[in-house]
Amino acid sequence: MKKIHVTTKINGDTVEFLCDPRETLLDVLRDRLGLTGAKEGCGTGDCGACSVTVDGRLTCSCLMLGVEAEGHEIGTVEGIADGEELHPLQKKFIEYAALQCGICTPGILVAAKNLLERNPDPTEEEVRYWLAGNLCRCTGYDKIIRAVLDTAAEMREAS
Amino acid sequence: MALDEYKPQKGGSELETDHQFKYVGTRPDRPDGFDKVTGRARFGADMYAPGMLHAAILRSPHAHARIVRIDTSKAEAMEGVKAVVTRADFSKNVPFAPGMAGEFWNILENVMAGEKVLYDGHAVAAVAATTPLIARDALKAIEVEYEILPHVTDVDEAMKPDAPVIREGAADKSVPEGMHPNVVRYHESGHGDVEAGFAEADLVIEDHFTTEATHQGYIEPHACLATLGSDGKGELWCCTQGHWYVQKVCAALLDLETANLRVTASEIGGGFGGKTTVFIEPVALALSRKANRPVKLVMSRSEVFRATGPTASASMDIKIGMKKDGTITAAKGEFRLQGGAFPGAPMEFTAMCAFACYNLKNVHQVGYDVMTNRPKQAAYRAPGSPMAAFAVESVIDELCNRLGLDPIEVRLKNAAREGTKASYGPTFPRIGLVETLEAAKAHPHYSAPLKPGQGRGISCGFWFNHGGETSVSLALSEDGSAQVMVGTPDIGGSRASMALMAAEVLGIPFEKIRVTIADTGSLGYNEISHGSRVTYASGLATIKAAQDAVRKLRQRAADKWGIDVEAVDWVDGCAVPSGPNAGDFDPLPLAEITKNMGATGGPISGHYEATPEGAGVSFATHIVDAEVDRETGSTRVVRYTVVQDAGKAIHPTYVEGQFQGGAAQGIGWALNEEYIYGPDGRLQNPGFLDYRIPVASDLPMIDTVIVEVPNPGHPYGVRGVGETSICPPLAAIANAVSNAAGVRLRDLPMRPSRILEELEKQQGDA
Numbered sequence: 001m002k003k004i005h006v007t008t009k010i011n012g013d014t015v016e017f018l019c020d021p022r023e024t025l026l027d028v029l030r031d032r033l034g035l036t037g038a039k040e041g042c043g044t045g046d047c048g049a050c051s052v053t054v055d056g057r058l059t060c061s062c063l064m065l066g067v068e069a070e071g072h073e074i075g076t077v078e079g080i081a082d083g084e085e086l087h088p089l090q091k092k093f094i095e096y097a098a099l100q101c102g103i104c105t106p107g108i109l110v111a112a113k114n115l116l117e118r119n120p121d122p123t124e125e126e127v128r129y130w131l132a133g134n135l136c137r138c139t140g141y142d143k144i145i146r147a148v149l150d151t152a153a154e155m156r157e158a159s
Numbered sequence: 160m161a162l163d164e165y166k167p168q169k170g171g172s173e174l175e176t177d178h179q180f181k182y183v184g185t186r187p188d189r190p191d192g193f194d195k196v197t198g199r200a201r202f203g204a205d206m207y208a209p210g211m212l213h214a215a216i217l218r219s220p221h222a223h224a225r226i227v228r229i230d231t232s233k234a235e236a237m238e239g240v241k242a243v244v245t246r247a248d249f250s251k252n253v254p255f256a257p258g259m260a261g262e263f264w265n266i267l268e269n270v271m272a273g274e275k276v277l278y279d280g281h282a283v284a285a286v287a288a289t290t291p292l293i294a295r296d297a298l299k300a301i302e303v304e305y306e307i308l309p310h311v312t313d314v315d316e317a318m319k320p321d322a323p324v325i326r327e328g329a330a331d332k333s334v335p336e337g338m339h340p341n342v343v344r345y346h347e348s349g350h351g352d353v354e355a356g357f358a359e360a361d362l363v364i365e366d367h368f369t370t371e372a373t374h375q376g377y378i379e380p381h382a383c384l385a386t387l388g389s390d391g392k393g394e395l396w397c398c399t400q401g402h403w404y405v406q407k408v409c410a411a412l413l414d415l416e417t418a419n420l421r422v423t424a425s426e427i428g429g430g431f432g433g434k435t436t437v438f439i440e441p442v443a444l445a446l447s448r449k450a451n452r453p454v455k456l457v458m459s460r461s462e463v464f465r466a467t468g469p470t471a472s473a474s475m476d477i478k479i480g481m482k483k484d485g486t487i488t489a490a491k492g493e494f495r496l497q498g499g500a501f502p503g504a505p506m507e508f509t510a511m512c513a514f515a516c517y518n519l520k521n522v523h524q525v526g527y528d529v530m531t532n533r534p535k536q537a538a539y540r541a542p543g544s545p546m547a548a549f550a551v552e553s554v555i556d557e558l559c560n561r562l563g564l565d566p567i568e569v570r571l572k573n574a575a576r577e578g579t580k581a582s583y584g585p586t587f588p589r590i591g592l593v594e595t596l597e598a599a600k601a602h603p604h605y606s607a608p609l610k611p612g613q614g615r616g617i618s619c620g621f622w623f624n625h626g627g628e629t630s631v632s633l634a635l636s637e638d639g640s641a642q643v644m645v646g647t648p649d650i651g652g653s654r655a656s657m658a659l660m661a662a663e664v665l666g667i668p669f670e671k672i673r674v675t676i677a678d679t680g681s682l683g684y685n686e687i688s689h690g691s692r693v694t695y696a697s698g699l700a701t702i703k704a705a706q707d708a709v710r711k712l713r714q715r716a717a718d719k720w721g722i723d724v725e726a727v728d729w730v731d732g733c734a735v736p737s738g739p740n741a742g743d744f745d746p747l748p749l750a751e752i753t754k755n756m757g758a759t760g761g762p763i764s765g766h767y768e769a770t771p772e773g774a775g776v777s778f779a780t781h782i783v784d785a786e787v788d789r790e791t792g793s794t795r796v797v798r799y800t801v802v803q804d805a806g807k808a809i810h811p812t813y814v815e816g817q818f819q820g821g822a823a824q825g826i827g828w829a830l831n832e833e834y835i836y837g838p839d840g841r842l843q844n845p846g847f848l849d850y851r852i853p854v855a856s857d858l859p860m861i862d863t864v865i866v867e868v869p870n871p872g873h874p875y876g877v878r879g880v881g882e883t884s885i886c887p888p889l890a891a892i893a894n895a896v897s898n899a900a901g902v903r904l905r906d907l908p909m910r911p912s913r914i915l916e917e918l919e920k921q922q923g924d925a
Contacts, residue, residue: 099195
């Protein structure tokens with residue numbers, strides 16, 4: 001099938017690519033653009049490992065076609081840190097051991113950052129329901145939830 | 160503990176055994192944390208090679224069928240298709256043998272079907288093409304003619320005389336005569352006289368239990384990148400729990416010399432036992448050899464469900480007798496496990512673990528390994544043990560209820576201790592079951608008031624733990640930093656525990672140590688990361704390798720000072736003169752010795768290899784509060800506490816993580832997760848939407864208590880911690896449900912429809 005030209009913005013940079021119209025945004029990010037931070041855990045929008053933001057909205061990149069990125073702004077885990085300075089969530093995830101194998105971590109960080117941008121003071125229940133679309137098989141979520149809540153508290157103090 | 164009380168602890172914990180340690184028992188940031196929060200850690204699917212092709216596998220839509228004909232010519236003719244393989248492209252020199260003796264043949268047959276397809280999802284052919292889309296399109300062009308055969312997917316059905324035979328001749332000599340050919344292995348063990356024991360009991364309960372197959376559910380599907388030439392030399396990158404095993408199996412299945420295939424383990428996105436074998440790696444290698452190009456092969460989630468190892472499902476009969484004072488007089492169990500279309504269901508572990516928590520005069524257990532038309536089971540966290548604990552701990556709970564006894568007191572009364580002859584044979588050395596029960600009894604959770612509609616359950620659990628072949632190398636750098644090369648993939652933070660143990664021996668800070676997971680070309684054979692063995696066995700080898708390096712460091716100091724090496728101690732990272740020379744020279748720090756090592760005798764390294772056999776067995780006691788909605792039948796876990804003996808927690812935060820993860824998986828197994836087969840023998844729920852693992856909003860915080868009863872078989876007392884945590888949850892939740900709603904669930908999962916059925920029966924009885 002003939003490839004289509006797409007212009008988009010990823011983590012603030014303008015990016016152009018050619019893709020088959022059947023390719024998902026996740027395929028494009030990983031296989032065409034070398035952004036392998038987003039992971040394919042299911043390909044059906046059930047696990048959240050491929051989470052990105054599209055114009056600020058949390059999205060499973062496996063459920064969106066690459067060509068649909070035309071004209072939109074995409075945010076991935078690679079864009080979370082500010083240069084060499086990790087985002088507070090990234091630091092807290094390490095400190096709390098909120099990851100074991102780490103495969104779900106990029107998606108959970110993207111989702112958690114998106115939550116804190118909308119709601120800087122979430123309850124435990126709000127964090128649990130916001131992250132209910134991000135599967136983690138290793139941790140039982142305990143340390144993830146604590147890390148997100150503590151990050152939120154620290155960011156509130158800092159602001 | 161309340162949410163606001165919890166902060167990650169930076170210092171050491173306050174256990175007595177800690178006083179001798181400087182680094183072990185502290186909680187530093189894991190060395191690979193940065194990579195894993197920034198997305199730069201490379202997992203199985205994150206590797207690319209120049210000229211790489213993409214592969215896809217054609218899978219059987221039938222549960223059981225003879226392959227009459229495969230025609231790949233149309234696929235081969237498609238533009239962009241570079242290779243197609245079938246069973247003909249694999250070794251013809253892998254011998255068939257009954258039972259587990261033919262495991263390589265079993266793996267080959269599972270990797271690519273031979274004469275028959277044996278389950279829905281069984282691989283029949285594979286394609287490598289220039290793009291993933293072309294590869295997938297090409298699968299549709301492969302023509303396969305099947306002769307459909309009768310199938311069976313249920314363990315009890317598969318043992319009946321008229322059940323379809325999966326494979327003649329697969330049974331080994333352990334199976335008694337007269338059994339169906341689908342029964343391929345048999346186990347029997349125990350001691351005493353159970354019938355006499357039952358006669359002594361005041362109450363005997365006999366009951367039947369079932370558990371469904373569940374999947375390990377790692378979030379990362381299997382993925383690999385293979386390069387193999389017709390010269391027989393290859394490279395393989397894959398997500399695996401054990402790359403030396405992958406190397407050995409792939410070499411056998413493709414007629415290669417083992418050493419000519421170098422395997423590198425990627426970061427691994429979860430395994431839980433499911434990545435202890437091979438599925439796609441030999442296929443990618445065969446395609447690469449045929450196409451003469453690197454080949455990447457990544458499974459889809461539905462392929463993971465249909466064709467990689469779920470755990471075995473089980474049908475179990477348990478009989479236990481108890482006196483009014485709570486003494487168990489006898490226990491008997493029969494365990495029938497199906498592990499798919501191959502021998503290997505871990506029924507001997509089920510039988511051996513079933514009563515291992517208790518000191519029993521009379522105990523007898525029997526296991527059957529049964530084949531069905533399902534995917535080949537793979538290990539899943541304490542394989543075989545959770546289902547046994549579900550059945551046994553449910554019956555013990557029922558006995559306690561009917562005799563009006565406290566479930567913890569009864570378990571304490573019967574608990575296995577040091578010197579107990581285990582139900583599976585050996586005599587226990589120092590073990591920590593009693594300590595976990597005492598800690599559970601003293602925990603505020605056990606005495607906290609319950610709300611209406613809630614019930615509390617407890618259960619114990621047991622796992623053997625394992626040592627296994629292990630090799631570790633350690634090399635010092637001129638600046639005094641150290642690199643440690645281990646061969647066990649880091650599946651949950653083990654780099655941190657290795658670095659802590661090396662730091663402890665060398666006496667240098669944790670941050671000066673870099674732990675690398677070596678590839679098969681860089682280190683001797685290492686068994687898989689399984690059996691909760693990594694912190695125990697690779698840890699032991701790391702300690703010994705570091706001690707080997709310290710001996711050499713002491714020798715350099717002795718040479719410099721012109722004294723005997725025996726008169727040099729190693730204290731806090733420095734060589735120190737001792738004995739008659741004490742105080743004669745200033746302490747010589749490690750970095751001072753390594754600075755000149757090139758001129759004083761060359762590089763300083765340490766090495767150790769062995770098959771350590773002192774893995775300490777491990778016990779846990781879990782407390783759970785569950786709430787049952789009597790209208791919908793849905794069950795919610797509202798509070799959970801894990802108490803487990805870790806021997807010695809090297810990095811307590813990651814030990815807690817293992818406890819919590821095992822509990823969460825157990826909650827899924829108990830309440831939601833199951834393989835559902837239709838009458839056509841096809842898997843009905845091969846995706847995370849219909850196979851529902853616990854999500855964040857399903858679970859409460861999971862409290863942990865680390866008990867430390869040192870394992871005499873490890874220098875620092877380590878016992879494996881990864882697996883035992885999944886053994887108690889199934890029964891603990893069933894017991895909580897029983898106490899909450901007055902109904903006893905004997906079949907897992909305890910889905911709402913089953914709870915409602917039991918509640919209706921209860922109302923009918925009333």
